[in-house]
Amino acid sequence: MAMSKKKGTTPPKKHHFVPVTYLKRFTDHNGQLHCFDRQSGIFTKTLPKAIMAVNKFYRQDWAPAGTDPNILEITLGQWLEPGAKNSLDRLIQSPTLLTEEDTCILVLYLEFQRIRVPRQVEMAKELIKDMIMRLGPQDIMSEVREGKFSLNMNNSVRFEYVKMAMGEFYPWFETMEWEVIEAENDAAFITSDSPLSLYNPEIPPPAEAGIGLAGTMVFFPLSSRYVLLMRHSGVRDRADFSNLLPLPDPLNSDTMISITHGAIWSADVVNNFNWKMLRLSERFIVAERLETLQACIEIDDLKGRIVERA
Template sequence: MTEPKLHHYVPQFHLRRFADEQGRLWAWDKQADRIFRTSPGGIAAEKQFYRLTQYEADGHDPLTMEKQLSEMEGEVSLITDQWLEWLLQMEPLDKVPIPRINRWIIARYLAVQMLRTLDTRELLSAMVELDRGTPVDEREARELHTELIWDTGLVERFAKRFRRSVWIFARNDSATPFVTSDNPVAFRSPDNRQWLRSLALVPGSYLVFAMSSRVVLYCHPRIGPFRKLGKFADCLSPVVLDDGMVESENSGQVFMASRFVLSNRADFDAERAFAPTIGSDIYAPPST
C-alpha cells in the first residue's frame, strides 16, 4: 500500500464544500496577491507534514497521526454532510438534532483543526525561538507541532469549551458565497470588533466556522451577553444574511489565513480590500 505523502492540514472533504460546479477551487494567495485555480487535493497540504520523525527510529509507525486524522475526518464528514443537507431545507429556528456523541466528535474536530494547521506550526516555532533565542529548523518544528496536536489534555480543554458553547447555524442565501482558507477556524472578540489569533482562547471570544459556501456555524460561550442566545441553541438562525454580512464573515478567513483564501469563484475583491486593513479598526462595527 502506498504511503500518503501529501498530508492535508485542512481536510479535503471540507475544501470540496467550497468548490465550483467542476469540483475546482479558486485560490487567492494573499502574500503574492495572485489568483489561481486548483483542486481540493492540491492545496492546504505539505509532504509528510504529520510524519512522526521523533518516534520513527524506535520502530513506531511514523504515519500514525496522519491515519488518526483521516479516521476522524471520515466521522466528521458523515455527520456534517447530514447537517448540511438538513440546514439547506430548514426554516429559521428549526433545530438540528445533535446527539451527545456527535457534539463531542465535532467539538474535538474543531479543537484539532485549530491546532493542526501550518499557521499554528509557524506560531509555535516563533514562540520557541523567541523564548530561547535560537532558530527552529524544519524537523524540530514538525516534532514540536505534532506533540502539541497529540496533547490530549489541551485538545480536551478546547473541545470542552466548544462542546459547552451555544451552537447556532446560519444559512447564506445571498449572492456572495462564504469562503474558507488554509486556517479555517476563526475567532471573534465578544464585542464583534476584532478577529483574534492565538494559541490561547480569549475569554468571551466566539468561534466562527464556515462549514460550506452556504452554511456557517457559530459557537458562543454561555457567558456575558451570549447567555441570552441559549434559546437558539442548535437552531438555524432567524437572521437573514446579506452580502455585507457574508463579506464580514469572510474577512475572518482573510485574517486567519497563512497564505491562501479559497472560494468557488474567482472574485476576491472584498478580500483584497480587507487585507491591507488588518491591524486597524477600519471595518470594525461600532462599539456596543
C-alpha cells in the first residue's frame, strides 16, 4: 500500500499503542484521564495523547525507497482507528444496526489491539530468544549463557511478530458470543495499556490463558460505562466442561456474530472486573475518576494480604 503524507505535515513521533480515540472514552468532564502507574505507585491526571505512546514505535527505517517509514502509524490513524470508533459506537448504542463492514472492522481492530501493545511484543521477543537458545548452535549458545556474547533483537522482530500473529485471533472472535455489559450508576470501568486481555478462572492473573481453552474469556472495556465480554459459544454454564479443556480450532464461518445487550453489573462486580484488568496490565491503568482506580487498588491490596496469610 503506497501512502504519502499530506503536504506540510510532520511525521508523527509519538506512536500510540492504545489509540487516543479509544482513551477518550475514559476521560472525565475536562477531557483528562486519571492514571495509576504500577511501577511508581503514583496517581496522575493526563491527556489521552500524552500516555500509552512510544517514540517511533511503528517506524520502519528499513522500508524501501519511496515508502514512508511511518506508513503503519499513518494507516492506523487515517483508516482503522476512525472506522473502529464509529463501529464501537454502534456496538454500544445500536448493535442491531451493525453492518458486515462494522463487524469486519471490529474484529480486525480487536485483534490488532491485542498484539500491538508492548507487553505482547516483549513476550514474543522472549519466546523467540528462548527458541534460538534451544535450537541454535550449542557452542555459541553456551558462550551467550556465559555472558561472552549477547543476543539482542532489533526492531524488525516486532513487525515480524505482528505479521505472524495477525489472523490467529479473529477466527476465535468471530465464533465467540459477544456481550455488551453496562456498569450500574456510580460505577465505572477502567482500561489499561493491555486493553484487550484474556482471562480464565483457572489461571489467575497476571498469567494469561490461551484463547483456545473452553473457559477463556476476552475482556475489552468499551468506555467508562460499557465493557465487551466474549465467551466461547456453547460452553457457558456447562458443568461438564473444564475451563482448561482445549477447544478445536474454529472453522471459517460466514455466520453472524451473536451479540447480546442489556445486562447491568453492580458496583461490586465492576470493581472485581477492574481488579482483573489491573492484574492483566503491564504498567498503566486509567479511568474517568480517581475513586475508581483507588477501589481497584484496594481490592488488589486486600487479595495480596489474603495470599500472604495463606
